[in-house]
Amino acid sequence: VPQTIAFISMSLDGFAAGPDISQQHPLGRNGEILHEWLFAEKGEDDPDARVVDSIFARIGAVVIGNVMFSIGWKEWGEQNPFPVPVWVLAHAQRESIAPESTNPVHFVSDLTTALALSRAQAGDKDLLIGGGPTTIDQVITAGELDEIIVTVAPVLLGNGTRLFASVDADVTRLEPVGETSSVRVTHLHYRFPDRHSGPSA
Amino acid sequence: VPQTIAFISMSLDGFAAGPDISQQHPLGRNGEILHEWLFAEKGEDDPDARVVDSIFARIGAVVIGNVMFSIGWKEWGEQNPFPVPVWVLAHAQRESIAPESTNPVHFVSDLTTALALSRAQAGDKDLLIGGGPTTIDQVITAGELDEIIVTVAPVLLGNGTRLFASVDADVTRLEPVGETSSVRVTHLHYRFPDRHSGPSA
Numbered sequence: 001v002p003q004t005i006a007f008i009s010m011s012l013d014g015f016a017a018g019p020d021i022s023q024q025h026p027l028g029r030n031g032e033i034l035h036e037w038l039f040a041e042k043g044e045d046d047p048d049a050r051v052v053d054s055i056f057a058r059i060g061a062v063v064i065g066n067v068m069f070s071i072g073w074k075e076w077g078e079q080n081p082f083p084v085p086v087w088v089l090a091h092a093q094r095e096s097i098a099p100e101s102t103n104p105v106h107f108v109s110d111l112t113t114a115l116a117l118s119r120a121q122a123g124d125k126d127l128l129i130g131g132g133p134t135t136i137d138q139v140i141t142a143g144e145l146d147e148i149i150v151t152v153a154p155v156l157l158g159n160g161t162r163l164f165a166s167v168d169a170d171v172t173r174l175e176p177v178g179e180t181s182s183v184r185v186t187h188l189h190y191r192f193p194d195r196h197s198g199p200s201a
Numbered sequence: 202v203p204q205t206i207a208f209i210s211m212s213l214d215g216f217a218a219g220p221d222i223s224q225q226h227p228l229g230r231n232g233e234i235l236h237e238w239l240f241a242e243k244g245e246d247d248p249d250a251r252v253v254d255s256i257f258a259r260i261g262a263v264v265i266g267n268v269m270f271s272i273g274w275k276e277w278g279e280q281n282p283f284p285v286p287v288w289v290l291a292h293a294q295r296e297s298i299a300p301e302s303t304n305p306v307h308f309v310s311d312l313t314t315a316l317a318l319s320r321a322q323a324g325d326k327d328l329l330i331g332g333g334p335t336t337i338d339q340v341i342t343a344g345e346l347d348e349i350i351v352t353v354a355p356v357l358l359g360n361g362t363r364l365f366a367s368v369d370a371d372v373t374r375l376e377p378v379g380e381t382s383s384v385r386v387t388h389l390h391y392r393f394p395d396r397h398s399g400p401s402a
Contacts, residue, residue, distance in 0.1 A: 169357065
């Protein structure tokens with residue numbers, strides 16, 4: 001059964017972005033520290049590269065939020081940074097970008113449609129919820145997330161956007177799947193055992 | 202050089218206690234989930250037991266906050282649960298408990314005195330900051346913490362007392378020391394490289 005998986009970097013004090021997000025500071029003040037591990041020079045068989053590669057190998061589509069898209073688009077050189085089609089949760093209707101390519105960007109206005117279309121596209125492969133934190137929270141609240149990999153960066157940001165802050169649940173037990181550590185970060189991998197609705201596709 | 206180390210359990214969403222702390226729910230609602238790993242039946246050479254044993258082996262004294270003491274005292278059968286002397290940060294003056302024993306409980310009104318007396322007691326051994334979260338935050342803000350081991354429990358509590366919430370700093374980079382995982386939890390171990398004041402003893 002194809003899985004829906006989220007992958008995101010978080011500070012040890014729980015922030016997935018720093019405060020004061022802007023074009024100049026797309027991840028908020030000091031937020032770029034969260035992603036240093038991703039851009040670090042890596043040797044052969046690097047644990048961090050292995051985690052990213054294993055996720056990219058299993059996914060057939062991606063859903064991201066509009067904030068992540070709007071802030072990221074210039075950073076990404078105005079190209080989809082994923083090797084597969086992306087659906088953006090955007091309120092405004094908008095034409096698809098590069099619809100004939102292998103990795104187009106589509107825009108939809110609601111999560112249900114985004115999940116249905118992206119899962120249909122992914123087929124036997126998994127769906128990645130690429131962020132940001134609010135979008136991941138929304139998918140958890142909808143009971144549509146199967147797994148999450150949280151990459152804990154060695155920093156206390158003190159302020160910003162907290163991952164899980166808008167999850168609407170009293171308490172959610174997770175099932176540890178395993179972890180991978182490098183000299184830079186620790187990737188914590190969990191399953192949501194209480195997923196209360198199956199894929200809609 | 203003796204180190205000052207904190208050790209505390211935290212939910213994946215950053216809480217070291219659940220909401221509505223009371224005598225009935227000493228760790229807040231659902232907060233006991235954070236400590237299930239500690240009380241779980243363990244086999245030979247259990248990773249969690251190894252972490253606890255290694256901390257207990259290196260410490261010569263403990264400092265805890267008054268909330269932790271007040272809430273914990275009955276739970277602990279009115280005995281110091283640590284194998285070494287404890288200093289409690291209490292506002293009210295109070296006689297020491299079991300002063301002639303190997304693990305008495307002392308009460309002091311300020312952090313500086315607590316650190317000086319407990320470090321003098323610990324001698325060549327390390328000092329443990331046993332919690333709760335607010336006390337650990339206070340020691341971090343004072344620039345007096347060298348290391349922290351955060352035990353991440355596989356649960357989203359949604360609410361409660363956030364570890365690091367009251368740390369007074371814009372951003373604090375940590376140095377990963379390593380991690381230990383069991384089937385239950387992951388213990389993340391970090392150093393504070395920017396400690397701005399040495400031991401006062």
